[in-house]
Amino acid sequence: MPQAMENKPSPNAFPDHVAAVIVAAGRGERAGAAGGPKQYRQIAGKAIIAQTLDAFLDHPRIGTIIVAIHRDDDALFAEAVGDRISRVQVVHGGATRQESTRIALAALEDTVPDAVLIHDGVRPFVDAGLIDRTIDALTPDSGALPALPLVDTIKRRGEDNLVSETVSREWLFSAQTPQGFPYLAILAAHQAAEKSGRSDFTDDASIAEWAALPVALIEGSPDNVKLTWPKDIEMAEQKLTGATFPDVRTGNGYDVHAFEPGDHVTLCGVKIPHSMRLNGHSDADVGLHALTDALLATCGAGDIGTHFPPTDPRWRGAASKTFVEYAAKIVRDRGGRIANADVTLICEAPKIGPHRAAMTDALTAMLGVSADRVSIKATTNERLGFIGREEGIAAIATATVVYPGRLPDA
Ligand code: MG
Numbered sequence: 049m050p051q052a053m054e055n056k057p058s059p060n061a062f063p064d065h066v067a068a069v070i071v072a073a074g075r076g077e078r079a080g081a082a083g084g085p086k087q088y089r090q091i092a093g094k095a096i097i098a099q100t101l102d103a104f105l106d107h108p109r110i111g112t113i114i115v116a117i118h119r120d121d122d123a124l125f126a127e128a129v130g131d132r133i134s135r136v137q138v139v140h141g142g143a144t145r146q147e148s149t150r151i152a153l154a155a156l157e158d159t160v161p162d163a164v165l166i167h168d169g170v171r172p173f174v175d176a177g178l179i180d181r182t183i184d185a186l187t188p189d190s191g192a193l194p195a196l197p198l199v200d201t202i203k204r205r206g207e208d209n210l211v212s213e214t215v216s217r218e219w220l221f222s223a224q225t226p227q228g229f230p231y232l233a234i235l236a237a238h239q240a241a242e243k244s245g246r247s248d249f250t251d252d253a254s255i256a257e258w259a260a261l262p263v264a265l266i267e268g269s270p271d272n273v274k275l276t277w278p279k280d281i282e283m284a285e286q287k288l289t290g291a292t293f294p295d296v297r298t299g300n301g302y303d304v305h306a307f308e309p310g311d312h313v314t315l316c317g318v319k320i321p322h323s324m325r326l327n328g329h330s331d332a333d334v335g336l337h338a339l340t341d342a343l344l345a346t347c348g349a350g351d352i353g354t355h356f357p358p359t360d361p362r363w364r365g366a367a368s369k370t371f372v373e374y375a376a377k378i379v380r381d382r383g384g385r386i387a388n389a390d391v392t393l394i395c396e397a398p399k400i401g402p403h404r405a406a407m408t409d410a411l412t413a414m415l416g417v418s419a420d421r422v423s424i425k426a427t428t429n430e431r432l433g434f435i436g437r438e439e440g441i442a443a444i445a446t447a448t449v450v451y452p453g454r455l456p457d458a
Contacts, residue, residue: 063162072169073141299345317410
């Protein structure tokens with residue numbers, strides 16, 4: 049009967065008001081204290097806790113959000129979350145995760161949401177689908193726990209570090225968060241656990257279990273990892289910065305210097321006897337000038353003239369190695385790593401071949417990269433034009449540099 053169907057409550061009638069508790073009061077010893085508590089570390093330019101909060105702030109079914117932080121971390125938290133602070137309620141946690149969660153749950157006593165999702169602050173990869181699945185699985189009398197089946201074969205260790213048993217993993221799952229519960233039931237469970245002196249629960253589903261509140265397993269997300277070790281944070285960084293799309297940049301440079309009477313030229317840092325010399329303010333090393341421009345171009349840092357104006361007497365007769373090393377330092381200061389450098393010298397004479405190895409050595413020393421990342425090539429201009437008439441030498445250079453951070457979105 050259609051009317052009877054209409055009277056049937058929709059499966060989503062409960063819960064109507066869902067709050068979230070984000071537990072971020074830990075000191076993060078396992079990830080190494082040097083960088084501070086790990087929830088405040090940056091990954092891809094955004095604090096982990098901010099990343100986590102955004103998943104809940106952006107979710108249309110989440111109302112009040114309580115964040116439990118350590119009492120010493122007010123400033124760290126404010127700095128990490130920026131404007132988000134006005135959209136969450138902050139409480140100071142306790143000595144254990146369990147205590148921090150209980151304090152946060154108690155802060156909802158005036159609101160009394162139907163349900164609450166309790167989430168680790170250091171699981172920034174929780175997504176809207178997982179939050180939805182958790183909420184959808186809640187009932188007025190039972191909680192929901194995202195979990196993943198174990199993939200590794202499970203061993204029990206016996207004495208002397210020997211395997212005593214292979215444990216069937218058929219019924220075993222690893223628990224994630226957010227863990228969802230009817231609010232009043234999980235609050236009561238937490239308060240009862242405290243009253244009975246239990247402070248050793250490592251997640252809220254364990255407290256629900258202890259309090260005989262049923263908890264349903266739902267499908268977790270393999271991406272929803274808890275950032276526990278320094279390696280986890282490194283991997284998260286790679287994931288968010290899009291290691292599959294590294295920020296690779298290419299720069300090119302071009303330079304020409306004219307011949308004048310002389311007895312040697314300097315090309316790619318190597319002095320070569322010749323019947324002419326190149327005219328220029330510095331040592332007129334066209335190859336290194338082109339390379340300097342190529343390096344600067346990879347980070348939009350202007351050109352050689354910007355940094356070493358020919359009007360500046362300091363650079364009279366200067367070894368152009370100085371310019372390349374300066375450009376390489378600018379690149380490194382911006383976090384860039386030089387992947388390769390390629391220089392082509394265009395001249396009828398002198399012959400470059402006999403000096404190629406020395407030039408390669410010079411460039412590897414200037415750039416601090418291995419010889420296989422340096423290329424020196426030479427070509428004549430088939431006697432055409434000013435190069436063909438031996439009026440000067442030209443050089444073109446290409447540099448490839450990989451920078452940290454994120455490529456612009458497509
Ligand atoms: Mg020049």
